[in-house]
Amino acid sequence: MHEDLAAVREFLRHPTLAKAKAGAVEFWEIIGPGGRLHPGWFLEHKGHIVIEGLLMVIIAVMLLQSRFYPRTTEDEDALTDKEIDTLCQEWEPLPLVPDVSDEDYRPEPPLVQSRKGSSYDVLVNGQPALNLACSDFLGLGSAPCVQRRARETVERYGVGSCGPRGFYGTFDVHLELEKALAQFMGQEEAIIYSYDISTISSVIPAFASRQDILVLDEGVSYPIQQGAKLSRARVFWFKHNDMASLEALLQRIEDDEQRQRAPLCRKMIVVEGVYANSGDVAPLQQLYSLKESYRYRLCVEESHAFGVLGRQGRGACEAAGLQPGQVEVVVASMGTSLASVGGFCVGHHEVCDHQRLCGQGYCFSASLPPYLATAAHEALSILGSSRGQQLAAQVRRAAAALRQQLDGTPGLVVSGAKSSSKESSSSTESPVLHLQLSPTLVAAAGSRKAADMLLQGVADRLLTEHGLLLAVPRYSALDRVLPAPSLKMYVHAGLSADKLPHVVQAVREAAKHVLGPLVKGSQGL
Template sequence: MTKALNEFLESNLKELKDNGLYNEINVVEGANGAEITIDGRKMINLSSNNYLGLATNETLKQAAKSAVDSHGVGAGAVRTINGTLDLHVELEETLAKFKGTEAAIAYQSGFNCNMAAISAVMNKHDAILSDELNHASIIDGCRLSKAKIIRVKHSDMDDLRQKAKEAVESGQYNKVMYITDGVFSMDGDVAKLPEIVEIAEEFGLITYVDDAHGSGVMGKGAGTVKHFGLQDKIDFQIGTLSKAIGVVGGYVAGSQQLIDWLKVASRPFLFSTSLAPGDTKAITEAVQMLMDSTELHDKLWENGDYLKEGLKSLGFDIGHSETPITPCIIGDEKTTQQFSKRLMEEGVYAKSIVFPTVPKGTGRVRNMPTAAHTKEMLDEALKVYEKVGKELGVLS
């Protein structure tokens, strides 16, 4: 290793560790379900995005195995050569039906969706209004587009209206887009889509909603846009297939023209091998399950409300979440890391989230209850939270 690289790595890693910002990666031994095993110890898992428990669902596992037998382990090419399988077409038709749009396109990850879709439509002659708490993939997608990026205060409709007016009336830009998460993953709050649409229509803004944490969770499973009945008002619906859907990948749903354009202009679609057959079939099965029944969705919300009420009654600061995502806001980064470590030692896996993922001084342990948790698991988790909270002086 060269001296310059060594010095850079040593200095920066030490700084992260000294400030309680270094993230230790834990290895899960086996499936990522309601309970997980790490270092030979079974723990109640409150850190996965597997909201509906579908990552370990037997129907999906059988669907994936069957597709591997019929179509192989890989698609073998990019979509534009001969990597578009009949399974991909089936998936995209199912996704469009699920999201209430004319068409949909599948990508290899949710992160890829934002890198692909934003830069395929926006360019240096355009402007993007972006909520200040948007996901990192949105930020990177905006940068890649080379459009002017204008930060908008989080869910502040007055600020959005003012900045939209300034951008449009300046005459500097060919197009102006507003981008927001549907559900914000750190605090669990929901975008004010009806007000956003009203402002967008007033100023002619393109609307773009990343619903990674809303699909499968909001709108009886169909997402935040469906929750507000705005499928015909939002230009881009983006989502991941690795959270509530339980597999891997991402999608963009919208008009047929938009999807046709993304198929010829979005680089991850053009230059990266297609989703694997097993994953593709499992995703289709998962989406169909959500369209057929709200049972898993309803169980998720029941468990989320139960855990939220339990933590709140113990005296924890759980912020203002409107979804099952439940942060326990500790504040100090080192205390937050220690809190998470003690939870794990007591049999509850709940990962700490600190700067730069959240602002300094707002460190939290984020809890992600799922449809697969039992009340007994949640009760045990609450007992551990109470014990650790008192031990570390977070609770009186």
Template sequence: MLTSFERMVKSFSDWVTLVLGAPSSRAVIFGVPIGGHLFVEGLLLVVILFLLSQKSYKPPKRPLTKKEIDELCDEWVPEPLIPSVTKEMKYEPPVLESAAGPHTVINGKEVVNFTSANFLGFLGHKKLQESCTKALEKYGVGSCGPRGFYGTIDVHLDCEARIAKFLGTTDSILYSYGLSTMFSTIPAFCKKGDIVVVDEGVHWGIQNGLHLSRSTIIFFKHNDMKSLQSILEKVTHDNKRAEKLRRYIVVEAIYQNSGQIAPLDEIIKLKEKYRFRVILDESNSVGVLGSSGRGLTEHCRVPIEKVDIVTAAMGHALATEGGFCTGSARVIDHQRLSSSGYVFSASLPPYLASAAITAIDILEESPNLLTKLKENVAILHEGMKEIQGLEITSDPRSPIVFLKLKKSAGSLKADLQVLQDICDHLLKDYSIFLTTSKRSTVDKCKLPAGIRMYVSAAHTESDLRIACESLKKVAALVLACE
């Protein structure tokens, strides 16, 4: 027998079936018969959509009481603007108390300095100081505006013309800050969708310029031409749109993170074969490489017009500040309208432009400076050949002498700590000032850490010999304790 509840359910089900199946509940729309159940389902769908379109109910707001406000304020903890201070951050760096020449004063003590890229020894040069003084008296400290807006003075035009004449290019353009040269030049030419093949060892300034360009970035192994050729082959043959895209190769002449010299002659052959453009950063090679200091193109005997874009910071061999880009008139004119560092930044202070002109003049008048620099580099390389636990990774002709650990301590952080211990001992016990290749958190360079030494033409042979002997003793002491 059925229970009363089951009978009631059956009765209701029969009623619904009767209603939905009745002729009156059927309709014909556009010749299509619609059953009663479809009509009900459609009606339910309309109701659901109506309800979803209504604003959700919100209870009326009431003002917080003073007690509730105080409780919320006590509980609130703002996010820090900077990371919490770690033990490594508490390290007190040496304090420089004089000009960063070959000999300088650190914490009240005179030391031999190998941390400044003063390759030709121009820091403190009498002629450069006189040039700056005259420019200050004539023009004042700054030009008070971007180049295109009351910021161009005759000395800027003279400096651009002097650089172009020295390097054998058509024209050049000045930037007011060395790093901003790469920050601005790369995004001015490389845009979203372009392909940029770049060495994995480039310095942070180039990395940032590539990031700002939003181009498609492909890294090749450091200074490895087989890796470069493999990537160029893959890019051009596997990409059907490659011929319609702008394509660039970006390299440094002398790599700041390794001291290696780029084989420009091989790069140009690959560039011409696969139809790429080359952007070359000569920050560490202008005034250093070549028989007259004209950089990597002269060193490799490559006509400079084969390099599409050449950039350089002037804070190294030329001992001033700012940077420049040089090349064809078309390349330079494009930057005067589309390069952010040129259009929006205040122009280079006139006295620094004047100093750059004077530095180039001195370099051309004194070829013996280059001879002396090359001799010093050779002496240091020879003296550093057999150091316990360390090996030279830089090119024998590079004024950036780079030493890395033969056996890693296990991580980049641990390696840097060991290398820093060596530098600290050298400064404290032997008055030799060296630095490690520290990198910021945004630097994506994958090369090993090392000790970076900048050789100058102003270093004496005695400075170099003492540095070599002292480093051998300290490396043996520190690495023996590891």
């Protein structure tokens, strides 16, 4: 211990350490209070003048730099008239619309020139025809009481509303229609939109944003896809009507959230009651069970099921045995069974009230013309009567019969003709029927355009030789999954039992005439 203290004392008396101490003291005397380099001493001896002078020099240099003076047109040499003419001749503007390729070519649609009595007997390109491309499933567009109510409304309110609902475009007939729709659907409230396609594409962004999750069936139509895109939510897809795929997806999302400790967000499954692109009916009972198990909300687009499926015509949800309110958001078009224009959404009070502030198609579009609202209201009253139920039952029977009798048509596959699932057996009653080109002929055609042209040939023969108007659906290139090429037929109340044999025979004859040689050729290969 004494030896350590002696060593320390010896180190402190070392000359080098003494010099270091003396240097530190001298340095402090220079920079410390009173020292020559202390800020106080510098200011006392007018040192701030040096700093201020230096700043003034810097400012003057910056102001005198040429780049701070804007260049004027006088400093530039003016172009001569010849140079201007040359530049104008060389300029080639970009096309406003890109060139249409052969693949994008679409034939002219048939021209409907008049109707004769019902909604279904029309004059097309100068030829009488039965309209099977019309989604007025119950034929209420030509009902005398509906037309009379529309005329009375035009005389009272005029033609247009000329304003959005939130400003000066709300009429009493809008509120009456919303109340009637809510009562018919067994819901607390309803909200109507002036355009059916903008309804679902406005509803989805109203309830989903960037941090939320949307789970969509791959078979949903473009308006739903666009609504999901506009919401900017995280979108996940499951295979069409495949509940095993959906459950695996929901479990994967849940596992990822638990692993990442993700914050709470809104989650919604979006499907169609009857899919516009296939005619299939969604297995809503299984969808309801899965959304309850994984704590999701469910949004069902019922445009092609409303008025036809279900005991009271409420749609696919009712047909699946679901009670009002079990599906949080139900959306449908008024352009199908109500034979009007626009769309509606029903649900709890909060669901509809929120859209009055956040539904873009509601807030920023002129409201539904009053006469269309009263026409839809009158059609809804028929839909809720025994007559409406009879018409819906007639449509369901005709749809099931057509699927059964058209099955086996050469070169065509009937959507929903056969169903192995009890849950999806109502697909046979779907009023949307697609006659899809067989996979063999699609492959033989070689391109989408060629496949569509084959089907267009069938449609043209049906119109010219048999007086039946069918459509070949055209899809957007932006569709996530492009549906199979098909002829699309809307089954409606105009297809009485005596007309079904003619329709079946005509479709078989046209398909055999146009597709028969290709079918034989593919079989020969």
